Amino acid sequence: MLKPISTPTRELVNLDGVWRFAIDSRVGDQPWTARLDTPLEAAVPASYNDLFTDAEIRDHVGWVYYQREVRVPRGWGGELIFLRFDAATHAARIYLGDTLVGEHIGGYTPFDVDITSHVEAGGAFRLTVAVSGDLSNETIPPGKIEVGMTGKRTQTYFHDFYNYAGLARSVWLYSVPTTRVDDVTVVTGFEGTTGSVDYRVALVGDAAVRVRLTDATGAVVAEGSGAAGVLEVPDVVLWKPGASYLYELTVEALHDGVVVDAYSLAVGVRTVEVRGHEFLINGEPFYFTGFGKHEDTAVRGKGHDNAYMVHDFQLMEWTGANSFRTSHYPYAEDVLDFADRRGIVVIDETAAVGLNMGVVGGMSGTPPFPTFSEQYAGAATQAAHAQHLRELIGRDKNHPSVVMWCIANEPASNEDGAREYFEPLVNLARDLDPTRPLTYSLVMFATFKNDQIVDLFDVVSMNRYYGWYISTGDLTTAEMYLQGDIQGWIDRTGKPIMMTEYGADTQPGLHSVWDQAWTEEYQTDLLAMYHRVFDRFPQFVGEQVWNFADFATSNGIHRVDGNKKGVFTRDRRPKSAALSLRRRWRGLDGRKPGAVD
Structure with missing residues (x-):
């Protein structure tokens, strides 16, 4: 999954800040259908548990709701528009206005939601994110929920760190072209002073692929074409522990010779191997x-x-x-x-x-x-x-x-x-x-x-x-x-x-x-x-x-x-x-x- 970045063909808007916030026991059955009726606001990114002085919120078991208004940049017409959540601990449901547009389970990995058909460039929408910190024997990490003598639900888990929940990482709105680079996989190696960057590109849509590798000064050191290939890097500078050196790989998707999408990522040339009882980096x-x-x-x-x-x-x-x-x-x-x-x-x-x-x-x-x-x-x-x-x-x-x-x-x-x-x-x-x-x-x-x-x-x-x-x-x-x-x-x-x-x-x-x-x-x-x-x-x-x-x-x-x-x-x-x-x-x-x- 590619991390959203700004390129000549992609734009993004950061949605971090202070959002309206409520726990499920204090709002109606479908709170996403209107402005949240709550006096509380919560910081994003942050776990919600320690933000408030209210013990009921800190120990809450169940769903909580984050809400804010979002405006789509007016120049994004004709583009695909996504919401990106760097994490939502441990499960999330995403609502645009009254409509459920996406769900995810797993509290520490990112997920995207395609909202293109629900929004328009220059328009605004109400974004509500329901987040659950509940753990069960069907989640990673696992846990269980018990109901005590008072009728209160209590979360039990078997790991020794606090079960913080909420939107603990950034939220983004971003645009990509309809024909685009969907994924890039890089494997590096070297022999003598010559490095190698084995790349594979996954595309959405029909396009040719062009790649170039630049060094830390911005000079081009290798170029190639095609959705898969190997770039040779003369006089390679290796990525080493304590001595990082990063190249930049730029991948372009072309239609009739015109660049329709571009994406860049950092590349460190290094190898990893276990041999006998040794752990080897760069041999x-x-x-x-x-x-x-x-x-x-x-x-x-x-x-x-x-x-x-x-x-x-x-x-x-x-x-x-x-x-x-x-x-x-x-x-x-x-x-x-x-x-x-x-x-x-x-x-x-x-x-x-x-x-x-x-x-x-x-x-x-x-x-x-x-x-x-x-x-x-x-x-x-x-x-x-x-x-x-x-x-x-x-x-x-x-x-x-x-x-x-x-x-x-x-x-x-x-x-x-x-x-x-x-x-x-x-x-x-x-x-x-x-x-x-x-x-x-x-x-x-x-x-x-x-x-x-x-x-x-x-x-x-x-x-x-x-x-x-x-x-x-x-x-x-x-x-x-x-x-x-x-x-x-x-x-x-x-x-x-x-x-x-x-x-x-x-x-x-x-x-x-x-x-x-x-x-x-x-x-x-x-x-x-x-x-x-x-x-x-x-x-x-x-x-x-x-x-x-x-x-x-x-x-x-x-x-x-x-x-x-x-x-x-x-x-x-x-x-x-x-x-x-x-x-x-x-x-x-x-x-x-x-x-x-």
Whole structure:
């Protein structure tokens, strides 16, 4: 899916701002048929939950409504006109005036609605967007809704971050020609000093295709024609971690020699490969340093914010991090664009978090009923998961920063039914993109002895909390557990191993001379213990701390004002661990620390 941009043949209008807002219990049965009868307004983009002081809105289960008037630019006559939603969490229905014109399920991927037949150039219309944050066993991520003794509907979910909802990303009105470029797929490579850009163009309508590739100065370095081909790039400058270089590919659709549509996208020439126990970028071993993150800030919730994006990247670069995982859902595409430009490596993750009834069983890992069953993660869940994969890969396939797809976070891969659930999804992901490795993040209940799906994937990604949930406060025992765990995966798989989560909750300003949980010293010492173990294994290819910053979670007695495993506070102030990571990571330049006996 192409991101809307302004070109000589395309125009767009941003619809962000303050919209009228109401929850379904406070308006009539069909509130889209008139101006919303509400005193409230909500910011777009932002999650709605924390905008208001009203607890009923924060905890609302059901539909909410956003509304505004939109005017179509008068010069758009004869063009196709679309609405674009960068995300609506987790489901949306789109109304123009009284008419339902589109629907979408899935809270973190974009969707378009063709409204050409409903509007006219220079005219105005009433736009109402109904959004539901509800989760069920047929959504990704899954959840369930229960009705309590008071008759109130309550949302339950099995992931450890707050279920923010609403229009958390931008909304656009845009125009395209009737004959147009519908999609572009790019695969890059190089041999010696010559790069290659393999492109495929999908068109709507009958047109010839012309392409050109320009370098960072705007000079043309390669040209071609046809809907598919390979451009050779002499003296290629590669896209590298920490040293981004981007070319621009411009695709033109021509009718009788006249350009009827044009679209441009950034291209980074690089390769990704798993070979033995190594993860290779451009044929060179790469060692991941960085974080699991969240789209999470005060007041905005999961609302995309460019200022926070820039600052977060500055802090990652300050620590020496070269990568992050989009835990536990696809982030805003603006974030990936920025990663492309900054040379930051991304593990791109689906929203499949919570596929694990063992979590409900606590540290015993004993599920109340099988995870992979029609009672929870069944055929409907799998179908939703597959559609999410199609939309994620369709959106992000051309980003050079994205080097690996993460299919799921902490699924019950130790349970019967896991293979039947995941094998079709792995095959689908490989069909959609055969160029990138696949992984999933392993829950602690899934061990090298009982996991049933690791052979389907390319990289072993471990989430482990020895010293926190297991052997709390006892780093000596935790180190022994960790050492044996990693060795077991190496012996079983022979694949690259990395840690995608490790850490400890830490209250900023709490100190102790002992190994006391929640102190800044304990967080620092725990991370140092993990690093000692990592450095003993040449098969180890990366470390991503959980988490970059503290973040909001659901209500729970084991959380005080959210998850505090961040090395930065929620308002981005460094804890002691951030300084220790900076000392370790700066200067590594993507290389593995020297392994020791």
